[in-house]
Amino acid sequence: MPSPSFPSPHRLRFGRRYPIPELIPSNQSPILEEFRWNKARKWDLKNIFGYINEFSGDQHGSRFIQQKLETASPEERQTVFDEVMAGDPLALVQDVFGNYVIQKMIEYGTSLQRSILTTVMEGNIFRLSLQMYGCRVIQKAIEHISLEQQSLIVAELEPRILECVRDSNGNHVVQRLIEKVPSDRLSFVASFQGNVYDLSRHPYGCRVLQRCLEHLPEEQTRTLVDELHQNAVDLMKDQFGNYVIQFLVEHGQARDRALIVSNLQGKLLPMSRHKFASNVCEKALICADPQTRRALIDEMLAIAPETITPIMTMMQDQFANYVLQRALLVAEGDQREELFNTVRQQLVNTRRVSAVVSKHVVSSKLYSFFQVLPLTSFPS
Incomplete structure (x- = not known):
């Protein structure tokens, strides 16, 4: 039934x-x-x-x-x-x-309510910082609580700060501390010394290091920057480390920028062809002083003994072609004219040899620089 x-x-x-x-x-x-x-x-x-x-x-x-x-x-x-x-x-x-x-x-x-809520979390700061939702509350508290309570959060995280930095949630808490707490209270930064290479190559550690370079005074970051210089070339080629090096090139002191860029001189072509180092090459062309920028572009214009010139190699490379495009944008004076003429002639030669190569190997974006060779002029 x-x-x-x-x-x-x-x-x-x-x-x-x-x-x-x-x-x-x-x-x-x-x-x-x-x-x-x-x-x-x-x-x-x-x-x-x-x-x-x-x-x-x-x-x-x-x-x-x-x-x-x-x-x-x-x-x-x-x-x-x-x-x-x-x-x-x-x-x-x-x-x-x-x-x-x-x-x-x-x-x-009120200030009292914030203080009481933060007190409730004390003793659990590390655990909450690693928790998906708790980390958001900790970050909000850091923005609004007193300096004394901010310091308590720092003290509670300090013994396990590297774990926090490497955590998908905890790294945001550490970044917020670096952004909001006076640098003289951030004693945990000393724990990064000797770990800069590993942190730079970490998906979350690289973010924390960039916040350090952005917000902390030189007396706290000098040892970190010196460690970056020791491994600069390796970090340029790393999927995360290249972002730290780019940040140093763009926002660092002139002497640090010059030292980083010097690692590219004499090997711009191979570094431009690297998936991650090519990003640093672009940043170097943007941020370098005029004399250094000119020297880098001269490497592209060098006469190669073999038939394929550096320019042609860069035009056909999936990463280096972006570096070449950047050079076209930042070159100045007679060097700019020489670079444009060289690239234009290479495009003409390439089209004569093979329309297929012209259309599919050489980056189509390069043609936007030269109205005389529109992409639509190539056969399908």
Whole structure:
């Protein structure tokens, strides 16, 4: 005998007026249930007092609280704060939706409320920094708390700072500390010494090092930069290390830029043909002083004993052609004229030899420099 069919409890409760969504958890309060499906009612923050923690853990409830906290009165914010503290604030910090409520409380709360929320996290800073949602709350706290509490976060992370740097979540916390905390409080930077090569080649470590170079004074970064120089050529060829070297070329001191670029002189062609080092070559052409830039471009214009010139090699290479394009943009004076004429003649020669090579091997972007040889002139 078939089992009797009972109407959905949602249909019984709401009738035809409301849609029947996914099943509502049995432990969900009636007020949250109504909030989710009664869109006709005008809801205020005070309507959900007593249910703040439950709403914070719900996708729609969390968004509602976030929006209301921005314009709430001090008394309303205090009520929200009191309810969160009476529950399990550490759980909300790590919750997919709850973390956003905690962030808003930190952003719009009083200094005392921020201090108390941060105190709740103390002793768990490292664990939270490695947690997907907790790391966002830690970052928000760093932006708003006192210098004393910022220093406590630094002290708690320092013993395991390298683990934090290498973590997909933790590295963002370290970057935020470098950006927001006075450099004299960032004692953990000393832990990077002797690890610069490895950190530069790490997908997250390379970001942290760039923030160090960007925000810290030379007395803290000099030893780090010196380590970069020791391995500059290897790092240019690394998928992550090349970004650190590029940053140093663009934002570093003139002496460091000159030292980095000197590693390219005499070997611009092979470095231009490397997938990652070619990025450094482009940056060097942009940032080098005029005399050094001229010397680099002269390497491209060198007369090769073999039939294939450096220019032709670069035109046909999937990476070096971008370096050549950059040279065309930054060259000056008589050298610019010589470079343009040389490339133009190579394009003409290439088209004469093989239309297929012209169209598919030589980068089409090069033709944009020369209206006399539009890409559309080549046969399909």
